[in-house]
Amino acid sequence: MAVLFHRLVIVGVGLIGGSLGLAARARGLVEEIVGFGRTEANLRVALERGIIDRYTFDPAEAARGTDLLLLAVPVAAMQQVTAQFVPFLPPGCVVTDAGSVKEAVVRTMEAFLPPTLPFVGAHPIAGTEQAGAAAAFATLFEGRLCLLTPTPRTDPQALARVRALWEGVGMRVEEMEAATHDYVLARVSHLPHLIAFSLMNATRAAARDGLDLLVYAGSAFADMTRVAASPLEMWRDIFLSNREALLNALADFEQALAQLKTGVERGDVEILTAAIEQARSERYRFVRLRERT
């Protein structure tokens, strides 16, 4: 595949940033990769694993000659982190992100970046509950979906190049309004994470008589709480940055929960049957959808 960018700076060489580094290098999409982050231990892991060619803590050095700046940091930190690079980035350098919330990020970055630095909002929908460069792997993105959220202000050429990058590492790429993205992700990702944290906390609260409930948990519980191990800052920021859509999603969940609760309280076979059957048929539809892609 042709080289898309000469020098990629990954800000935040974690699961997403690190996996992109591995994948982009393996496919020959970038010539050089520079790591930037807060924790030297993590950057050393990234260097040892061949994710990056070098790392630096100097924004000016990182910015020099860069034509792609990837922000793979918690969404609330993006503006502050980017501010360090802006004075040093060459005109035309594409700035993009991998955040799970798009409206707040795109609005902030478009208002903040000079017109010489085109911004493209992106969200590769891939990940695990793991964090850090040690958890990165080159195949993370293969066959998965990446949503780009351009606006009327988005530079078409920058958009095309960011699309080519994510397609280059094996993703299917779709464009979507940032607000729609946030509506959708609130429901299929942010709410499920909030539920997983809550379920884990509810179990902790229920410990009694020296009985450790977790000893008796099976695979259903294990799967449903897997993402409760996800990084704190990342998820705190997502919850705060997608507040309205998340609260709406939560309200719908509470309503669905109340339906089943009513069925249990009243011992109402019909209510329970209807709710469970609807859930089962949706789940089967979901499994078929995934099998097709």
Next chain:
Amino acid sequence: MAVLFHRLVIVGVGLIGGSLGLAARARGLVEEIVGFGRTEANLRVALERGIIDRYTFDPAEAARGTDLLLLAVPVAAMQQVTAQFVPFLPPGCVVTDAGSVKEAVVRTMEAFLPPTLPFVGAHPIAGTEQAGAAAAFATLFEGRLCLLTPTPRTDPQALARVRALWEGVGMRVEEMEAATHDYVLARVSHLPHLIAFSLMNATRAAARDGLDLLVYAGSAFADMTRVAASPLEMWRDIFLSNREALLNALADFEQALAQLKTGVERGDVEILTAAIEQARSERYRFVRLRERT
């Protein structure tokens, strides 16, 4: 391993019943296995897969010469299903179950069975969201936990033989009060299933503008809704039979959910940090627990 039972009748040759058949045969724990159920197509699958030696729809024929009757049917159906066999079962035949609710089942069966038919309440904590003989596999129980819920009325010899059976197929076996079992399982299994059904239904309710949310769901959503495909009757019965414990567990979950909701509503970093950190540390503890067993 020594033969524990000469003739095992499996009532309900589904995932649990069928897997026990495969595992017990592979380990030489039973000499003959007879299938009994509602659906001939499923019993034929069981026969073809070598789970059972034969099947019958005649309770008298099934009961003849049987020394273990395994009830692997939805909990609300157990009494009615067992009633067909009682007139024909030889004295001393052990009756046991594999239900996920124990207090209601044990109470019902002890009141219902004659003293000549010892009952042992059991719950092998293993399973997938799949159902039917086609989904059964011999290794399902290996390394997993089986809870037995004897009462003062339980025949010690029958208890020992049922313990030997589940240990024989690779399970760790613990004894527990039926009420404690139901308290624990409400929290680590029944509540998570109820949540999975609700999450699936909430997503369905949220479809808008021809947008199919499920297309955008990633692995978090996939894992959290896996068990929403679980069998209707089984879970309807569990919810109804473990009503009180489930409602208590649900109340604790609603409280944990409300904590995170408050954090989001108020944009309160401290509340969110505390709730997410607590969930993360519990999840890590759970992962360590599972690695040890």
